[in-house]
Amino acid sequence: DAGVIQSPRHEVTEMGQEVTLRCKPISGHDYLFWYRQTMMRGLELLIYFNNNVPIDDSGMPEDRFSAKMPNASFSTLKIQPSEPRDSAVYFCASSFLGRGMNTEAFFGQGTRLTVV
Amino acid sequence: GDSVTQMEGPVTLSEEAFLTINCTYTATGYPSLFWYVQYPGEGLQLLLKATKADDKGSNKGFEATYRKETTSFHLEKGSVQVSDSAVYFCALSEIQGAQKLVFGQGTRLTINP
Numbered sequence: 448d449a450g451v452i453q454s455p456r457h458e459v460t461e462m463g464q465e466v467t468l469r470c471k472p473i474s475g476h477d478y479l480f481w482y483r484q485t486m487m488r489g490l491e492l493l494i495y496f497n498n499n500v501p502i503d504d505s506g507m508p509e510d511r512f513s514a515k516m517p518n519a520s521f522s523t524l525k526i527q528p529s530e531p532r533d534s535a536v537y538f539c540a541s542s543f544l545g546r547g548m549n550t551e552a553f554f555g556q557g558t559r560l561t562v563v
Numbered sequence: 564g565d566s567v568t569q570m571e572g573p574v575t576l577s578e579e580a581f582l583t584i585n586c587t588y589t590a591t592g593y594p595s596l597f598w599y600v601q602y603p604g605e606g607l608q609l610l611l612k613a614t615k616a617d618d619k620g621s622n623k624g625f626e627a628t629y630r631k632e633t634t635s636f637h638l639e640k641g642s643v644q645v646s647d648s649a650v651y652f653c654a655l656s657e658i659q660g661a662q663k664l665v666f667g668q669g670t671r672l673t674i675n676p
Contacts, residue, residue, distance in 0.1 A: 478662060480662065482664075490652065490664075538607070540606075540607075540662070551609045551662070552609070554607040
C-alpha cells in the first residue's frame with residue numbers, strides 16, 4: 448500500500464479564495480483524521496470520521512471549515528473563504544480498529560497551505 | 564481536558580551522546596501513550612507506543628516506559644546518530660479503538676557529527 452496520500456503537497460492561495468485539501472486513506476482503515484500543525488498551536492485534531500461518518504468535529508475552528516468523506520477511500524477538507532491565519536500544514540491520518548485495541552495512526556505527508 | 568507536556572527544545576547533542584526527552588501527561592482515564600517522529604518535509608511516523616502502566620515501548624534503539632505513578636513517558640536513547648535529527652512528539656490517546664491523538668508541542672532534536 449502507498450500509505451495515506453494527500454494532495455496537493457503545497458498550496459498558495461489568496462485571501463478569500465476557496466481551498467480544498469484531499470486525502471486518500473489506507474485501504475481497509477475505518478478511521479480518518481484531519482490535523483492542523485502550526486508553530487503557535489502545535490498539532491491539533493480538527494475532525495475525525497469512523498466508517499465515513501463524522502464523529503467529532505469539535506476541533507474545527509469555525510464555520511469556514513468543512514470536511515466530508517463521501518466514501519471509504521476519499522476525504523476533503525474545505526476552507527471557504529480562506530484567511531491568512533489558516534496558513535499551516537494540514538495532515539490526514541488513518542487507522543483501523545484491530546481486536547478492540549488502539550492501533551497505529553498512519554499519517555500522510557501533509558499539505559502546506561499558505562494564504563496571502 | 565487531556566494534555567501532554569514535553570521538554571522545551573531545541574535540543575542539540577553530539578553523536579553518540581545519551582538522549583532524554585521528557586514527557587508528562589494529564590488524562591482522566593487510562594490512555595495509551597506514543598512517541599511520533601517527524602523528519603524534515605515528512606508526515607509523522609510512529610516511533611513507539613505503550614498501552615498500559617509499566618509497559619516499555621522500544622524501536623530503533625529508542626525506549627520509553629509508561630509510568631502511571633509519575634504520569635510520564637520519557638523518551639531515551641543510549642547513543643544518538645546524526646540520522647536521529649528530527650522533531651519528536653509525545654502523544655496520548657484516550658478513546659478505545661480510535662487514534663484520537665493529543666500531542667505535545669514537539670521537541671526539535673539536532674545531532675552534530
